[in-house]
Amino acid sequence: MSAADDAAPVSAAEAKALFAPLVHAPALVLAVSGGPDSTALLLLMARWRRALKRGPKLIALTVDHGLRRASASEARAVKRLARRLGVPHRTVRWEGKKPASGLQEAARNARYRLLAAAAKSAKASAIVTAHTLDDQAETLLLRMGRGSGLSGLGAMARESALPVNGEGIVLVRPLLAVPKARLIATLAGAKIEFADDASNRDPRFTRARLRALMPALAREGISARALSRLAGRLRRADAAIETAIDEAMARLSPESWSDHRPIVFDAEKFIRLPAEVALRLLGRAIAYVGAEGTIRLGKLERLYEALVNAQRSKTFRLRRTLGGALVTLGPLRLMVERAPPRRTSSSGSRTGKAARGRPPGRGRMARKN
Numbered sequence: 001m002s003a004a005d006d007a008a009p010v011s012a013a014e015a016k017a018l019f020a021p022l023v024h025a026p027a028l029v030l031a032v033s034g035g036p037d038s039t040a041l042l043l044l045m046a047r048w049r050r051a052l053k054r055g056p057k058l059i060a061l062t063v064d065h066g067l068r069r070a071s072a073s074e075a076r077a078v079k080r081l082a083r084r085l086g087v088p089h090r091t092v093r094w095e096g097k098k099p100a101s102g103l104q105e106a107a108r109n110a111r112y113r114l115l116a117a118a119a120k121s122a123k124a125s126a127i128v129t130a131h132t133l134d135d136q137a138e139t140l141l142l143r144m145g146r147g148s149g150l151s152g153l154g155a156m157a158r159e160s161a162l163p164v165n166g167e168g169i170v171l172v173r174p175l176l177a178v179p180k181a182r183l184i185a186t187l188a189g190a191k192i193e194f195a196d197d198a199s200n201r202d203p204r205f206t207r208a209r210l211r212a213l214m215p216a217l218a219r220e221g222i223s224a225r226a227l228s229r230l231a232g233r234l235r236r237a238d239a240a241i242e243t244a245i246d247e248a249m250a251r252l253s254p255e256s257w258s259d260h261r262p263i264v265f266d267a268e269k270f271i272r273l274p275a276e277v278a279l280r281l282l283g284r285a286i287a288y289v290g291a292e293g294t295i296r297l298g299k300l301e302r303l304y305e306a307l308v309n310a311q312r313s314k315t316f317r318l319r320r321t322l323g324g325a326l327v328t329l330g331p332l333r334l335m336v337e338r339a340p341p342r343r344t345s346s347s348g349s350r351t352g353k354a355a356r357g358r359p360p361g362r363g364r365m366a367r368k369n
Contacts, residue, residue: 006179006225009186012051015044018174025056027124028172031115032060032082032089034074034195037130039081040183041175043190045128046085060089061118063111067098067199074195081192090118104205112164112171119169131156131173134180134214137227141210149297150276154235155228179224244277245284252281260289262337270334271311279304282327285336290324303327307334 010018022028030045032038042060049055060082062075075091082089094110115127139155146152159172175183187194202208214224249257252270256263263285270278283300287293303322310318310329318329326339 007181007185009189010040010044010178010182012047015048016051018178019045019048022126022128022172022174023052023055025125027057027059027119027122029115029119029122029124029127030058030060030087031111031127031129032062032078033197034062034078035197035200036184036187036194037132037135037175037180039078039192039194040186041128041130042078042082042085042087043186043192046082046087050086057122057124058087059118059122059124060087061115062089062091063094063114064091065094065107065110067103067107068197070195077193077195092118104207109164112162116162116164116167116169120167124169126170126172127162128172128174130175130183132175132178132180132183133228134211134224136176136231137214137224138207138210140227140231142206145206147298150234150238150241153231154238155231157235177228241276241280244274245280248273248277248281249284253285257288260338262335263289265334265336267311267329267332267334271308275304282307282336286323286325286327289336289338290322291338292324295323 028045030038030042032042045058049058060078062078064071064075079089079091092114094107094114099106112127118124119127136155140153143152143155156173156176158174158176159170162169162171199205200208200211203212218224252265252273253263265281265285270281273281279300282304283295286295286300299322303320306318306320307327307329310316316329316331318327320327321339324339326337328335328337
């Protein structure tokens, strides 16, 4: 696609194709902040819905985080535009004390909680956001910097589960393949103004710094489109690996995945699996029987490396905890079970030396990862 195409307004035919998977939804909540991307989403979806005889009810929702002086007036501007376009609108506020650090992440989580509550109230099946091709590229770069694995480097999918509990409500990003410049051109063609949030250029935030680097990267061939294409290819590879993990689960431990019972693998067959498949299978098992949520990839990698080394050296003396699970390698089997509760003495120090001297195959307790 040429540079001219990347700056052309989004046509009605394109919008129809982009939004076609949403046509049978009962209702949709549109996340509209008032910036160029979400304002263009509101305009394009309003036009699309007007052209349909039947279709979903649209509800525009603005989350006022209360972090900037202009946020209330921006919300009112969105309300006026929504009324003009014939779309019902609501503004909700992020109430309560704001954290001193991690503000952007906290604001994001609060935004999704408020959007999910609004979608549930409106009986909407999906929340629609205006993430663009540029956002996808920035997300990939962010996750590269954080050392994400293959799943993380796939960046954003067109449709995904909400980052918060949404009780079946999905998050849809229909504009993920559309450059931001095209959305701005769409608004210019309709003579619609939008808010300019200066925090999007604030160098205190990592995403803003990466955004400032994008023109230089593009000159070297690392454009937003190229990065987005890479993310898509990585998601495709990730899906293939997930299928291989499903097959390994069924082959190595078909009876173990119920009622959070201990999961038992044939140790030799587990070690013979391709490393990425074995690593993720181990992560699934720990997440399933444990009770501590997401496991950091680096910790999981270190545990897997220790298992491989113990198996190859024939020591079979490995016993470690991770993510609320106890992982034990013996001569014939690898077992993942719920870790016993941690006990503390009256002084607050951890006890539990009784782990020593347990039946053969359980070995000594290694340090908590």
